[in-house]
Amino acid sequence: MKRVLITGAAGFLGSHLCEKFLSEGYYVIGMDNFLTGSEDNISHLFGNKNFEFVHHDVTKYVHVSGELDYILHFASPASPIDYLEMPIQTLKVGSLAPYNLLGLARVKGSRFIIASTSEVYGDPSVHPQPESYWGNVNPIGPRGVYDEAKRFQEAITMGYHTFHGVNTGMVRIFNTYGPRMRLNDGRALPAFMSQALRGEDITVFGDGSQTRSFCYVDDLVDGIFKLTMSDEHQPVNIGNPQEITIKEFAEEIVTLTNSGSKVIYQDLPKDDPKQRRPDITRAKEILNWTPKVDRSEGLKRTLEYFETKVDTPTTV
Secondary structure (H helix, E strand, C coil), rough: EEEEEEEECCCHHHHHHHHHHCCCCCEEEEEECCCCCHHCCCCCCCCCCCCCEEEECCCCCCCCCCCCHHHHHHHCCHHHHHHHCCHHHHHHCCCHHHHHHHHHHHHHHHHHHHHHHHHHHHHHCCCCEEECCCCCCCCCCCCCCHHHHHHHHHHHHHHHHHCCCCEEEEEEECEEEECCCCCCCCCCCHHHHHHHHHHCCCEEEEECCCCCCCCCCHHHHHHHHHHHCCCCCEEEEEEECCCHHHHHHHHHHHHHCCCCCCCECCCCCCCCCCCCCCCCCHHHHEEEEECCCCCHHHHHHHHHHHHHHCCCCCCC
């Protein structure tokens, strides 16, 4: 049985990845320090004989006994609220952690996959964003701690690939949604859905004309799995190229939840990207991957989860 280490295992994406690898017949070692992850996301896996959990901070030395075929580094604060409140932790998990884990991959002969992000493109001047685009990032702006941590991750990963011959891969993740997202992490979908279910006004930053492209988590995890099983070492965009304005997205959530919420507007945060859509040509050609879940279906599945988590107002 092949063995995989997944860092950030108790997070939104990490927990879904643990499930995916278990379903494919792998022995999964999940690692997390619960900085932003939750034990609730993986508690259902604790009875699985092929799942092992290790409570550990991956910015410190990482030891795993036995053979290790794959390492997936998905530990990181990922929402604006998180990395604005925890800038140093964000930088450390994007620098010290990949250094530790790449060293482990070198010793074990593991294939190493890092979770990069569309944020490496910053506020893009090229649209849609192909992997060849170098980005437009403000390194000292409020988002710089996250953007540059991810860019450094890519640089050190490529360094270990070219200098030490480590078998590496990089997934650039675009906006993803689905069950197990934290309700108040500052991202559009959980914020909009929580506000709508509570009957509160939905807060849109800016005039709502900025765009995003939302990928359902099952599709994303399928793309990551295919990349892990490939021998590709250059970055690959994984995301849904169906683009929508934030204003339109907020209105979709209001309709879906049958809410009386009104959309209100606040100032756009500094360096917030005006547009975001992946060019997934490489994913199609190299991985034979395209997203399958339509946004309307994905939002219905996500709503079912949020309805179990959000305290909705009662009527008398």
